Amino acid sequence: MDTTQNQRDWTSHPPLIAPGYKSTIFRGPSQNLITVPELMKPSSGPIFGLESVAPLDHDLTKNGIKNGEPLGERIVVSGRVLNQHGQPLKNTLIEVWQANAAGRYVHKRDQHHAPLDPNFFGAGRCVTNEEGIFKFYTIKPGAYPWGNHPNAWRPNHIHFSVFGPNIGTRLVTQMYFPGDPLLDYDPIYLAVPEKARERLISSFDMGLTEEGFALGYQFDIVLRGHHSTPFENE
């Protein structure tokens, strides 16, 4: 049994203090995290939220409609949630939220001088099926400025919050888009160790693209392995 499989792999995750992203300097813990021995870890947790997914939760192009269609480029985002052995994780709840096509969030604190879209709310959720596949429809989010440094812009991104089989597999992340020139300047993206960065970039997928309706993007999510049967030849 590979006892390291449950650890958060800090060669894949960004550090808690990354000076390029200024607020980490006074918000990230400075002392070492205390490693919990394998046997002490919580091994189960609630599989929750499945009943809470309403019919339009997976369709952000419709769940905020007040008097018309939201503006912007319709996209469909789909992928698989897997553990590190490549096994699909079914019944996994995913929450998403994002800016609108103009780069504006409905959040009251977002004062970016860009229009709100009365027909776009920007939040939703979905659940993986038996094959670990999730899918949701939305509008491609716009880039927006932020205050980290002069002329700072966040690349287009969708926020993801994912539950897995236990508390250790909890993940909050951001999905980016291929070819975005802002990625090279974004300290949040660049805080991720180089070898792992591309895992956050979705890929354009003609097969997912729906004719006459929406461009398709593929984004797989790998959670820490846990309670899986390791392959014999591993």
Place this chain on the structure above:
Amino acid sequence: MNKLGQTPSQTVGPYFAYGLTPEQYKFDHTSLATPVLLDARKNSQDAIILRGKVYDLHGEAVDDAMIEIWQVDQEGKFQIKPHQGFFSIGRMGTGTIEGNWFEFTTCIPAAEKQGQAPAIHMIVFMRGLLSHVYTRVYFEDFKELNQEDPYLKLVTEERRSTLIAQKVQESPVTIYEFNLHMQGENETVFFDY
């Protein structure tokens, strides 16, 4: 076989409220988890309030953190059927109560495993945290159990107090306070699960 690489974490950012805690922030979207884990109308004698603030290096109480708590009920079970009067996951942002408090209505859980003291799992997400961090909330009432708790034993004596909630009010409802210090002299102990 090579294992697949973990998808890296990214910050929850400042704008999570309408996606993750919409009811608390009065957005028109349902919340999956709320600050109320225990239905106090059904279990009033067991209800406690767990409240606290999240302090940054400068001692400022952060107003855009999201706190998630996970806990078993008094029988030691994770419950996710709200109609049973207890729900095992709570969530609250620190931006709606003046003073930047989080405040959960819950109960003291049973010990999760034999030999452990009762404790609530707490996860901190916020702008300026690229990866979420885990801590554990213990209660000052269980001095003997706390002394034997295997998690607390992993922590040096002088830092253990950062994990113990203090009782600040007894009645009409018991209130425990648990403040998080992200950095500084009293930096809270965080665990890596």
